[in-house]
Structure formats: C-alpha cells, structure tokens
Amino acid sequence: MSYDLWLIPAGECPTPTAALAYGEAAIATTGADTAPLATQLAAAINAADDALDGDGVLSVKPITAQGDCVFVPSPFSLIHEARDLVLPLAFAAGFMVCDPQNGIVLDPRTSVPAAVTVNGDSRYPVVSPDLVDHVVSRLAVDDFVIVETAPEFYVQTQRLGPESFALEYRAGSADEHYGTEVSSSAQVADAIHGWIADDDTSYRDLTWEKLDLNFP
Structure with a gap:
C-alpha cells in the first residue's frame, strides 16, 4: 500500500x-x-x-x-x-x-522542529497548529500525544475519559515538570498551540501541580 x-x-x-x-x-x-x-x-x-x-x-x-x-x-x-x-x-x-x-x-x-509522537506508533519531525488540531481532536480514551521541542522540553497529554485529559509540560528539568487535568480537547489544543509558539497565555492560568517522578 x-x-x-x-x-x-x-x-x-x-x-x-x-x-x-x-x-x-x-x-x-x-x-x-x-x-x-x-x-x-x-x-x-x-x-x-x-x-x-x-x-x-x-x-x-x-x-x-x-x-x-x-x-x-x-x-x-x-x-x-x-x-x-x-x-x-x-x-x-x-x-x-x-x-x-x-x-x-x-x-x-507555521511549523517548528519537534519530535511528535502519537500513541507510540506515529511520528512527525515537525509540529504545526494544523497537526495539533488533527491529532488532539481524534484522541480516544488512553490515547496520548507528546510534543518535544528540545531535549527535556515537552508538552504531553493523555485522554483519561470522555471529558478528562491529563496535561503535562516539562521545561528542561525535573524541577520544571508540571501537570494538570482539563475537561476538553480544545483546552489541550490551545495549550499545545501556546507551547509551540512559546506563548504561555493559553495555559498559564490552569491549576498546575508540580510533579515528582522520583520513585523510592
């Protein structure tokens, strides 16, 4: 094919x-x-x-x-x-x-270099607003998207339920790794749009919690 x-x-x-x-x-x-x-x-x-x-x-x-x-x-x-x-x-x-x-x-x-992974089996070497809208709107429960714009600089999401999405970003180190939960794909897409444009106005007012992924 x-x-x-x-x-x-x-x-x-x-x-x-x-x-x-x-x-x-x-x-x-x-x-x-x-x-x-x-x-x-x-x-x-x-x-x-x-x-x-x-x-x-x-x-x-x-x-x-x-x-x-x-x-x-x-x-x-x-x-x-x-x-x-x-x-x-x-x-x-x-x-x-x-x-x-x-x-x-x-x-x-409108595209910027990035490592984009969709559900682990689809990859793109750049990210654009059109690509973000496409992949986020089609997320089923448990599906995920990762957009890494530089080493250890990434935003990612996973659909948890019909109206629930986990959303995270990491800005270079474990000290700058935050997560939240939102209720719509539009919020997710807006946050990723802002991330790739280096403009946090679309997501900075969400309720972020610092994540600690260090396991004992």
Whole structure:
C-alpha cells in the first residue's frame, strides 16, 4: 500500500483546506508545464533517496514534478522515514507537505522542529497548529500525544475519559515538570498551540501541580 505526500508551493495556499484543494487540482491536470523549483525539489528528493544505499523510502523512482507540485509515494511501512527525508527538503524549498490520507498540512511558515509522537506508533519531525488540531481532536480514551521541542522540553497529554485529559509540560528539568487535568480537547489544543509558539497565555492560568517522578 502506498502512502503519499503532496508537496505544494506554500505561497499558493493560505490555508490547509486550500492546499489540499490545490493538490487535487494539480493531480487532475495533465500535460502542465513543470515549474523549475518543483523540478529541482523532485531531483533533490531522488538524490537523497539514492544516498540511502538501497534503503530508500520511495515506492516509485524517479519521482518528477507535476506542474508546480511534487507527489511523493512511499510504502506505508516507511512513512516515518519518508517524512524525515522529505520534510527538510520541502521546507527549505518553501513547499508545504500535505498528508491527504489524514487531511494534515505541514506548513513551513507555521511549523517548528519537534519530535511528535502519537500513541507510540506515529511520528512527525515537525509540529504545526494544523497537526495539533488533527491529532488532539481524534484522541480516544488512553490515547496520548507528546510534543518535544528540545531535549527535556515537552508538552504531553493523555485522554483519561470522555471529558478528562491529563496535561503535562516539562521545561528542561525535573524541577520544571508540571501537570494538570482539563475537561476538553480544545483546552489541550490551545495549550499545545501556546507551547509551540512559546506563548504561555493559553495555559498559564490552569491549576498546575508540580510533579515528582522520583520513585523510592
């Protein structure tokens, strides 16, 4: 099964919805002239995949530009590796990375480097507001999300019940590790948005308790 990433010029799409629509239109257009920047990006991805010495992540090679977009297929089992390879190259070229399977858009204008883990089995090398909204809104009971923006700097949440979420953040050391409980996914998403924007106004007034994870 193939897992696709759509690379779309960020300047063409002001919103995630617009980006997904733009990609769909590009797929439907045949014979369009290829844009030089898209051609260069496709070549860079092919070269980076070649450099993996037989452990490449592309399920079709070489990939080519389609109009001003690049569509990157990979085996479903290698999607994490494909994200790791494609995202830095796409962002450096000013392209959004769209995940049409999940309706997620990672935008270089709003994303920051991070290690994002969702339930231990899905990973992203960057975090964006759109990704936060997507994963938090879909948390089932016992599901969790961790967003680490630097070593020992992270915010995490786990859904405890229909209207109960554990929320924690750690700001560099055990002395700066706090937890609380909130009642809605909107509060969780707002807190993570603030964390990645380095703006605590969305979560500083919650009732935080310092956590002691040192076991005797």
